[in-house]
Amino acid sequence: MRHSSVASRVSTSALRTVRSDGTPVYRYDQRAGRPPMSVFRFDLASHGSDLPPSHRHAHDFLVLVHVEEGEGEFHVDGVARELRAGGVQAVSQGEVIGPAAPAHIARCRAWSLAFLPDAVPALASVSPLMRAHHPLLALFAPGAGQAVVPETERDRWTRWLTDLDDELAHPERLGAGEAAAGLLTSVLVAAARLAPAVPSVPDPLVARVFEEIEATFREPVSAADVARALGYTPGHLTTLVRRSTGRPLLEWITERRMTEVRRLLRETDLPLALVAARTGLRDASYLVRRFRSRYGTTPEAWRRSQRSA
Template sequence: MAQVVRAVRYRDGVPVYRYGGAPHLSPVSVHRVDAAHPPGHGVRHIHEFPVLVYVEQSLADGAADAGDAFLAAPGVVIDPAVAAACAVGRGVAFDPEALGAAAWPSWGSHPLLASFAHGAPGGLLRLTVPPERRPVWSAALTAIETEEQTQTVGYREAMLAHLTVLLVDIARLATDVVGDLRRSDEPLLAAVFEAIDERLGTALSARDVAAAVGMTVGHLTTVVRRRTGRTVGEWIADRRMAEARRLLTATDLPIATVAARVGLADPGYFARMFKRANGVTPREWRAG
């Protein structure tokens, strides 16, 4: 994967990757995919950001055909052997926060990102791009690569504009399929993350979230961990950091005010928590 992607922890021995998210990093990263360059360096992995693999040339009958688009679901163990060994294409990873979305999986409600929270078996949803749209996809990917390499004035906005073209197509192709896949279990996760977002500026705990969705804290913790690989408390902390990054980047609010806005009244504790999660202090993030 590109250098903007980093392993932040392990789940049952499987590395979990996060998109870098720092202001100076590209919001979108394109990388080659083939037998010599499989997704995730050819090992089983988990990621917490949207990943798209577009097949431009099929090399053999089997797992992938030219024009196939694979949406890899965050939070699921992905086996890179699927499709990569028999096709040539490009993979796209991107930071959902750059599109104004919140932390995964609450960004599943974003109209252009909901398709990635699909729940398909094996974590991969296979779509077929219509032949008349395939030149558009290849051109958009090439344009993103060029912007990533040159990084001239406005490159971030240009990359996101080209990415949006692809995401609109995906949303249109996947609407019915994703709706069927998500109906069984998505309402609970949606309620959990709605409860977190509504109370983010308070001293929020897993018990508060459980009360908001009408479940015991033990049962809720078990269900959320089984479906996402993380606890409710970890998701509260993650959402706080996502909002803190947004406020530090988009506003001039004092750091103490940012801390209070995300439910952490002690600025010193907020600074320590922020550096642990992001690798830099809040001041360094804002200056970056």
């Protein structure tokens, strides 16, 4: 199943799961031999029919939208965000996107850049629990989310995105993957420099939850085990973590494990049974099922694609 929205391209994602409230969550539809990023230019005047007003959804990847001209509006976690010329919108993993009412959707030409952290060498091995504090993702931090590119810099943004589109369209070129990663990094650096100086003070209990996940994710622990270790009920911690981060406790445990799985697949030749044992998963068969469900491919196919890229 494919989808389209203000913040993603039809060919970028596929349905991963549906939350208990009915919100679909889409995974990045990665293709073998290609970096996990995509960019395209869209025009709401011509593609507005692809944006059903009732289509609330979330992504398990990051999205950056740069508006070249026009105006409009969409919602992130129920809060309206304005689309205007020069604007940049950052949508984090798990945040719920909801188009505005039809009366508020105007003509708008923009770029949409979707990517997984693995696409950036500096982020590939960073724990997902720490990404919210990484300098390259400053615009994705809580309290940020949007900025405006100065007029003198807008042509540079267009060149970066145009060149990135060109590199991704020709993966057979020598160094295309490295060039794409460099261009994406340039965009993220520029976006981070525009991020508002909002102090990020994590909830002390959420910080303790993340510390406990970091210390135990290699073991077969559950959300209930983490809650018990901290002296709270699973329901209370799940609600707290979801309210603070937009994602439930179990999803963070899974995300941390899958980040380590990808690191081991990319950097070692360990068999799947050992990868599973080192990431708190039951066995190789369970690892394959979870990996395929999350990424739409098998661990070995993903490993080969990383080596070929």
